[in-house]
Amino acid sequence: MDSKFTLPRVTLIALIEILLVKKYPEASPFHYTMISRTWRRLRNKSPPGQLLLEVAERTPNDGIILVQGHSTNLVITKPGPLADVLVHHPYDFAKFDSVREFLQQSLGHGLVVVEGDQHKFMRKNTQPAFKFSQIKELYPMMWKKAVAFTDTLKGEIDGAESGRVEMSRWYGKVTLDIVGLAAFGRDFHAIKNPNDALDMARMFQETIASIRAIYGQIVRDKREAIAKKEDDHFDTLSLLIKSGNFSQTELVDQMLTFLAAGPPSAPNLRRALPDYPSLPAGTDLASVLEHLPYLNGILHESLRLYPTVPITVRVAVRDTTIGGHAVPKGTEIIMSPWLVNRYTALWGPDATEFRPERWATTIKGEEKVNNTGGAASNYAQMTFLHGPRSCIGQGFARAELRCLIAAFVMEFGWELGMKPEEAVPGGVITNKPRNGLFLNLKRV
Ligand code: HEM
Numbered sequence: 176m177d178s179k180f181t182l183p184r185v186t187l188i189a190l191i192e193i194l195l196v197k198k199y200p201e202a203s204p205f206h207y208t209m210i211s212r213t214w215r216r217l218r219n220k221s222p223p224g225q226l227l228l229e230v231a232e233r234t235p236n237d238g239i240i241l242v243q244g245h246s247t248n249l250v251i252t253k254p255g256p257l258a259d260v261l262v263h264h265p266y267d268f269a270k271f272d273s274v275r276e277f278l279q280q281s282l283g284h285g286l287v288v289v290e291g292d293q294h295k296f297m298r299k300n301t302q303p304a305f306k307f308s309q310i311k312e313l314y315p316m317m318w319k320k321a322v323a324f325t326d327t328l329k330g331e332i333d334g335a336e337s338g339r340v341e342m343s344r345w346y347g348k349v350t351l352d353i354v355g356l357a358a359f360g361r362d363f364h365a366i367k368n369p370n371d372a373l374d375m376a377r378m379f380q381e382t383i384a385s386i387r388a389i390y391g392q393i394v395r396d397k398r399e400a401i402a403k404k405e406d407d408h409f410d411t412l413s414l415l416i417k418s419g420n421f422s423q424t425e426l427v428d429q430m431l432t433f434l435a436a437g438p439p440s441a442p443n444l445r446r447a448l449p450d451y452p453s454l455p456a457g458t459d460l461a462s463v464l465e466h467l468p469y470l471n472g473i474l475h476e477s478l479r480l481y482p483t484v485p486i487t488v489r490v491a492v493r494d495t496t497i498g499g500h501a502v503p504k505g506t507e508i509i510m511s512p513w514l515v516n517r518y519t520a521l522w523g524p525d526a527t528e529f530r531p532e533r534w535a536t537t538i539k540g541e542e543k544v545n546n547t548g549g550a551a552s553n554y555a556q557m558t559f560l561h562g563p564r565s566c567i568g569q570g571f572a573r574a575e576l577r578c579l580i581a582a583f584v585m586e587f588g589w590e591l592g593m594k595p596e597e598a599v600p601g602g603v604i605t606n607k608p609r610n611g612l613f614l615n616l617k618r619v
Pocket residue numbers: 286287288298354432433434436437438439482483484486487488558559560563564565566567568569571572
């Protein structure tokens with residue numbers, strides 16, 4: 176990277192720097208650096224967000240790094256400024272029109288896409304479907320699907336004691352099944368029948384129009400069932416219809432949004448679930464799984480180090496402030512869960528190490544789950560963002576991952592089934608295994 180700093184480049188940077196300080200005198204207290212847009216090219220060679228992390232690690236900063244390309248960008252790195260953007264005045268910032276237009280093609284006017292008052296209204300009316308008591312009700316269904324997932328993996332190794340399996344294909348399908356049941360009360364059976372006509376992952380690529388038609392029908396069916404009082408389900412769609420706040424089109428858009436968002440990872444377990452795989456009547460699975468320190472440590476640590484959304488970008492829609500500094504309308508704001516989640520300033524020198532034990536605290540000789548991973552601020556964990564534009568499905572996603580990890584470790588031991596250097600994250604908008612994820616599974 177240092178070789179990029181040739182004399183003409185440094186001169187240019189210095190010139191831009193002077194102009195910037197003139198144009199934004201209030202920005203002068205920022206510890207800032209000038210970064211050329213050519214870094215974008217470099218970024219493609221490393222996981223999205225990695226370059227921003229390297230910039231932050233090299234640049235002393237108080238939470239905001241000014242990056243000047245053809246427009247002014249602020250990279251937000253620390254809790255105070257993150258809280259300003261995400262929680263204190265979130266509606267001063269919006270997604271880029273181009274991003275929204277792109278998402279709109281598949282998600283219509285779903286929650287991810289809308290802004291301002293429309294977002295406030297929709298969020299308020301969608302939130303009840305995702306509250307804790309609601310998710311608790313979904314645990315047994317998620318568990319059933321997690322066990323079906325392990326059965327499918329056993330089939331993949333032809334019932335043998337061990338075998339090599341590409342995992343990402345299957346977790347996409349099982350999360351689709353879980354979201355299908357949770358959102359519509361409908362089982363797509365994607366995991367059992369890879370060629371099912373309702374295999375949404377494939378259909379998304381084929382034609383959005385036909386998906387909308389199918390969802391339209393599902394919504395109409397559900398409305399009819401509710402009208403005839405035949406529906407007593409806890410699924411999200413039932414709750415949204417019953418709220419009376421959404422039109423037919425809005426309901427279809429929300430459903431598309433949830434399905435697109437779904438797919439994004441024992442001994443104590445055996446003690447906690449002695450009758451595995453069955454759950455004796457009355458088992459409070461949510462409270463069993465949420466209190467296992469190591470299971471939760473693995474879950475939190477995986478989400479921390481491999482955030483599904485590595486970078487998210489906003490634009491200031493009015494003159495505003497961040498961290499006490501004036502930020503003019505039009506300024507671009509870059510927030511990177513990849514950067515923040517791995518930043519030594521927030522996590523210490525072992526920031527990039529996978530250490531599930533950081534999420535457990537020993538109290539009176541007993542290991543208890545903690546929800547900070549030892550970081551001083553909640554904002555050090557940005558996988559689901561924070562505030563009114565945070566992931567509304569985060570409790571749901573954690574619950575489903577707890578079930579999937581638990582059922583998986585009850586059935587299998589594993590080793591990496593590919594070269595370690597090939598098991599790397601990639602993707603442009605979302606993080607996923609660049610070359611698939613091959614594991615050598617061994618029945619336990
Ligand atoms: C590990 C799984 C998941 C991760 C890491 C994740 C992460 C995120 C992130 C980072 C955002 C904010 C995106 C941005 O503003 O740039 C988001 C938004 C959202 N997520 Fe998730 N998500 C996950 C699973 C889910 C699930 C399972 C659902 C629904 C069932 C869901 C529903 C949504 C919705 C509706 C939004 C938009 C919220 C709003 O703008 O008000 N997500 N998610």
